[in-house]
Amino acid sequence: MVMISxxxxxxxxxxxxxxxHFCENARGMTEVxxxxxxxxxxxxxxxxxxxxxxxxxxxxVLQSLESHLS
Numbered sequence: 634m635v636m637i638s639x640x641x642x643x644x645x646x647x648x649x650x651x652x653x654h655f656c657e658n659a660r661g662m663t664e665v666x667x668x669x670x671x672x673x674x675x676x677x678x679x680x681x682x683x684x685x686x687x688x689x690x691x692x693x694v695l696q697s698l699e700s701h702l703s
Contacts (some may be wrong), residue, residue, distance in 0.1 A: 635701050645694050652690040659683035 655677040662679050676682030 637698075637701050641697065645697060649694060650692050652687045654687050655683040 641698050658678075659680045659682070660678065662681075666674070666679075
C-alpha cells in the first residue's frame with residue numbers, strides 16, 4: 634500500500650480534469666485563425682496546445698506518483 638496525501642490527490646485530479654477539458658474542447662486551426670492575430674487566443678484552444686498541456690500534465694502526475702514509490 635502506498636500513502637498519498639489527500640491534498641496531492643485532489644491536486645492531481647484537478648490537473649487531469651483540466652487537461653481532459655482542454656483536449657475535449659480543442660479545435661483545429663483554420664485559415665481565419667492563421668490570418669488573424671491568434672496570439673491573443675489561449676493556446677490550449679487548439680489541438681497542439683491542448684496536446685502539449687495534456688502531455689505536461691501526464692508527466693507531472695507520473696512523476697508525483699513515482700515519487701511515492703521510492
